[in-house]
C-alpha cells in the first residue's frame with residue numbers, strides 16, 4: 001500500500017470458505033485501465049462470525065485511514081461472499097462453508113465497524129459476473145453467465161433488454177440433478193452436478209486436494225468433469241438462453257485445457273441454440289473487482 005491515491009477508491013473484500021482477500025480499486029476515469037486492483041492483502045477466513053467481523057473491521061478501517069492520509073477518499077466497501085445472500089442484500093441466507101454467518105446482520109455489523117462507510121454485499125458468482133460483464137469476457141453479450149470452478153461450482157446469469165435494462169442473479173448451477181448420478185452432495189441432495197465439479201467434494205472423494213493427484217487420476221477426474229459439466233451447461237443454455245459463459249475460479253485458472261473440451265462437449269449436445277465457453281479475463285480476481293463494482297451498481301440490478 002505505498003501508492004499515492006489522490007482520488008476516491010473502493011475497498012473490495014472477497015470472503016471465501018478458506019481465504020478472505022482484500023483489494024483496493026480505483027473507479028473508472030482515475031487510471032488508464034479503470035477498475036484495476038492496485039493492492040491487496042489477505043487472511044485465513046474465520047469460521048466464527050464474530051471473530052471474522054472483528055478482523056474485517058480492523059483491515060477495512062486501516063485501509064481507509066491510510067488512504068485518507070494520502071489525500072484519497074473511500075467511496076465504500078464492496079463484499080463478495082461464497083454463499084447465498086438474503087433478498088434484502090443485508091445478510092447471508094445460506095453458506096454451507098460458513099455456517100456461523102447465516103442469518104447475521106452482516107452489512108449493518110460491518111458498517112458499524114468501519115465508521116459508517118456504505119457497504120454492499122453479494123454472492124461471489126454475482127460479483128464475478130459483474131466484473132466480467134462490465135470489463136471482461138462478457139462485454140457485448142446480451143445474455144451471459146459467469147461460472148466459477150473452485151471449492152464449489154458457482155454461477156450467475158445476466159439478462160439484458162435491448163433498452164439496456166439488465167438483471168444479475170446467482171443461480172444454483174452446481175446443484176442441478178443429473179440423471180443416473182447416485183452421489184450424495186454436501187448440500188444433502190442426491191445426484192448434484194457439483195459432486196463431479198466441486199473441488200471440495202472431489203478432494204473428499206479422492207482423500208487429498210485435487211491439485212496433488214497423480215496425472216492419471218486427474219485425467220480420469222477431468223474427463224468425468226467435462227462430460228457432466230457439458231450436460232450442465234447445455235441445461236443452462238436451454239433454461240436461460242444464455243449465449244456466452246465466462247469460466248473462472250482456481251480449477252479453470254490452472255486447467256485452461258478444460259475449456260476447449262467443454263466447448264466441444266456442449267457443441268455436440270446442444271441443438272437449436274449455441275453457447276460460447278470462454279475464459280474469464282480475471283479468473284482469480286473477478287469476484288474481488290466485481291465486489292468493488294457493486295458500489296456503483298444500482299441495487300435493483302442484482303437480484304439476491
Ligand SMILES: [Zn+2]
Nearest residue numbers: 175185187192
Ligand atoms: Zn448439491
